[in-house]
Amino acid sequence: MFKEALIQTRDYYPTRIEKEPRLIYRSEDPVVWGNSDDGPLNTDQLNNHENNGYTSIDSLIEGDDLTSAQNELQRLMSEPSLADDERVIREPKSNQVRSVFDVHKLSDFFSELIREERIAGVARQLLGSDVYLHQSRVNYKPGFGGKSFYWHSDFETWHAEDGMPRMRAVSLSISLTDNYEYNGSLMIMPGSHTTFVSCVGATPEDNYHQSLQAQKVGTPDETSLRCLADKHGIDQLTGKAGSGLWFDSNCMHGSGGNITPYPRSNLFLVFNSVENELDEPFGADKPRPEFLGARTWDIVK
Numbered sequence: 001m002f003k004e005a006l007i008q009t010r011d012y013y014p015t016r017i018e019k020e021p022r023l024i025y026r027s028e029d030p031v032v033w034g035n036s037d038d039g040p041l042n043t044d045q046l047n048n049h050e051n052n053g054y055t056s057i058d059s060l061i062e063g064d065d066l067t068s069a070q071n072e073l074q075r076l077m078s079e080p081s082l083a084d085d086e087r088v089i090r091e092p093k094s095n096q097v098r099s100v101f102d103v104h105k106l107s108d109f110f111s112e113l114i115r116e117e118r119i120a121g122v123a124r125q126l127l128g129s130d131v132y133l134h135q136s137r138v139n140y141k142p143g144f145g146g147k148s149f150y151w152h153s154d155f156e157t158w159h160a161e162d163g164m165p166r167m168r169a170v171s172l173s174i175s176l177t178d179n180y181e182y183n184g185s186l187m188i189m190p191g192s193h194t195t196f197v198s199c200v201g202a203t204p205e206d207n208y209h210q211s212l213q214a215q216k217v218g219t220p221d222e223t224s225l226r227c228l229a230d231k232h233g234i235d236q237l238t239g240k241a242g243s244g245l246w247f248d249s250n251c252m253h254g255s256g257g258n259i260t261p262y263p264r265s266n267l268f269l270v271f272n273s274v275e276n277e278l279d280e281p282f283g284a285d286k287p288r289p290e291f292l293g294a295r296t297w298d299i300v301k
Helices: 043-052 063-078 108-113 117-127 154-162 222-232
Strands: 022-025 054-057 088-090 097-101 131-141 149-153 169-175 186-188 195-198 244-248 252-255 264-273
Touching (some): 063 097, 063 108, 063 131, 117 131, 117 169, 149 154, 154 169, 154 195, 195 222
Antiparallel strands (some): 022 195, 054 244, 088 097, 149 252, 169 244, 169 264, 186 252
């Protein structure tokens, strides 16, 4: 589906406009749109997701599915035909692969996996509508040098640079390696999804070339981060390979570098509601490429 005539809608979450950062309370957008009758998550899980902004699932994939996912990760990381593809993001100094985008189009296995009820069904339940993939990727944080991902809200970038109007999107991270406290596992400020941090600094042209390697524009100021951390605390999410983590589009999250011998890799999927279709970017001159923010999409069924 493609929205040919983009008409700017009301900006509920202005960012990269003001000279000073602001904290904007999330008052208009529900966190959970469905109920326990609408999908795999039970009432307690939905309530916890509403309060904390995230839901952990042990052994979301296992057995042959996990092995196939791990094999696909390695294949995509070393696929010769993708060597010069824009969808492959490399570390600026080492040239090691950091991320590969559009994996649901590059892998038949991943394309089928995301359509299963344990995945697409949860996305529909949380968002209360049909869904499509806004973005997909595999992240690879190798041992002895995997770089950090600084604190950020994904929605801030999707809003400013992709034109996502509202917070009716959810992410799923599936661990393809064991996540320990010490190998760069994800950190989330539970409850931070209720507050939007309006960032300062205009978006440079084609900012994604730099931000996918090391994000600078669109990152929160230290005072706002301290405020959120003091109020909500910080949870570090660990788990075995195959575990899943659903988290709200506005969760403040990040991860440290990895100097251990143990890599930390994951499959990352972003589901957006079909009722939250992209508009013009709210904080950039033009949208990012299709592999970062889909404007042509199919409903995931």
